[in-house]
Amino acid sequence: MDTKNIGLRGIEVADTRISKIDGEKGKLIYRGYDILDLTKKSNFEETAYLLLHDDLPRKEEYTEFLDKLAEARWVPKQMQTNMGNWRKDADPMDMLQAFVAALAGYFDEEFSTKEASYDRAINLIAKVPTIVASWQRIRDDEAIIDPDANLSHAANFLHMLTGKKPDEETAKIFDICLILHADHTFNASTFAARQVASTRAHMYSAASAAIGALSGELHGGANYEVMKMLLDIGTEDKVESWIKEVMDKNERIMGMGHAVYKTYDPRAQVLKELSRKLAEKTGEPWFDITQKVEQVTIEQMKKRKGMDIYPNVDLYSASVYYMLKIPMDLNTPIFAISRVAGWAAHIIEEKFAEAAPKPALYRPKAVYVGKYCGPQGCEYKSLDLRTQSS
């Protein structure tokens, strides 16, 4: 095969108006707006609107969007019953992938229009947090908490998860996390969503596939791996030897390095400050340990390979979620709670792009390097005559 295509790195597959990464300058832009600005001035709901549409909402658009989102948080009771009748040790990402696909059975009207797709998008963005929180309550044998339309998207999720209304600062920290993870151009899960949508499959189907892609440890699973690493290290004084040992084995340090950013990932910058703030608030050691991981990895990479390396989005989100008392294996589902806004926007763009070049069903080429006996095929020997080892 053409080895420069490996992982499709650098291969232009579509135009997009949704987001732009400037890897050199360390900038991430949603529909023209710098995410750093959005974390300071906006919130997740408005950011979701921005991603779905091509601009920030006007007042009446915003109010309508908020109302629709709050209304759509409810999940059918029958689905919650089914969740209750499930293995309690099921992975939350598997649950989420399954139940997002299942949502289609409840909300499957008029899939084919662009207008209907916006309602599906709202439905998805609103219901993914409810599914995640419901599953957490169910597996802990606790009563499911109904969504509260008076709370923000971030505060409502934390309330449904823990049964406690978060204070304003905690809710804002979580809201910023949601803004930061909401889109990142054609990352692996978004591309999976677009790939599935390119066949004209519906939005739930495409979003469910994206959840599958996000579950992989090379993608959304990474912030779970970071937290495992932090817990394994345990105290700040053990960081240096731990990192060196892993690097001696030529293994990756999770949370460090990114295929696109050649400088500090802007999301990591913000998350680092959130982690610092939470450490001050809680007195927990995870910010200090993470910062030390960053420092030692940078030094060692420079020394061993002469390379610059920077934290990615996963390094500091792990400790932030941990200090927010979110169960570790919900790190990736929380990534999904946010990224679903981007997926929905991309699915709509994939299916309803108005300007040329329009996307087409993705069907790449593979290079056959297997057994070949000419176009007539290899000789089929009957079972009795097969003696070769396979």
Next chain:
Amino acid sequence: MDTKNIGLRGIEVADTRISKIDGEKGKLIYRGYDILDLTKKSNFEETAYLLLHDDLPRKEEYTEFLDKLAEARWVPKQMQTNMGNWRKDADPMDMLQAFVAALAGYFDEEFSTKEASYDRAINLIAKVPTIVASWQRIRDDEAIIDPDANLSHAANFLHMLTGKKPDEETAKIFDICLILHADHTFNASTFAARQVASTRAHMYSAASAAIGALSGELHGGANYEVMKMLLDIGTEDKVESWIKEVMDKNERIMGMGHAVYKTYDPRAQVLKELSRKLAEKTGEPWFDITQKVEQVTIEQMKKRKGMDIYPNVDLYSASVYYMLKIPMDLNTPIFAISRVAGWAAHIIEEKFAEAAPKPALYRPKAVYVGKYCGPQGCEYKSLDLRTQSS
């Protein structure tokens, strides 16, 4: 963007040893063997083994594989209970996508080894038919039929679906359909499976995503659309005017034309004969109508656009399934029953390729064509100051 990359058509993304299409000669080869030869001499179980491994099984390998497949047909009772507690009008593909993802909760040990992946593959190939048949029984308010280890894969599915053991000819016809649909290199659903697997997500997650991609009407959904067309046409004498009318509107005739085959799709050849055979057996008109659709479309395409067009795999599979008395909206799930063998093989190849160039996480490039106000981002105006229409 680079418009020659649209739909990734012609872009080499990976090496594969699994299958090869010779679009010029109209040949499809699985691991070196011509599918026409396999339809005559092999069966679906052996073909699945062939796709998963690099050659046909020896006797003891085959026996062990058959035993494992037959044992793995059972689906957890709890899952069937949950299926029973579902909306009866849910689309079977949505159900399948959801429940394949959910399987991971039951069989999630040792995902990380290649050896374990073969067991997952057997599990998937064995259980997908049981899920499809169970759902059909449930939505029809009929008792679920347990798998019968004494029946072949094809016969067992038809038995679980209808409650009747099929005669030998019927079972063989269905078996041939399964062989023909089992793999087709990097089609959209297989590429979705590989895309998800490239993040290191597990096999159920990747297969569930592939089911999502298959559900799209541009992919596996096409044979459902073909049957809708045949029913809409109704009688052979109406074919010509129906086709002309659709072509006048510049719309596609479903089941005709293929991106890769420049001649008769070898699968369509075989399915055409199966459809003819079933029409003789049942006295139904669907073969004659389909053949007329083929003939008129070929004539009209030649006349209108000077182009040659040929039937694809969906044109004749629609009438075959219809005459086998399979509910129309199971056409695509049946495609999945077969294609899951190929998906599993591709997922294993994606994750455990031993020869360079090894696959890497698929993360293509997008070209940002949206709003841009420089790297500092557009000015964020507060809600009160927004007057532009969005």
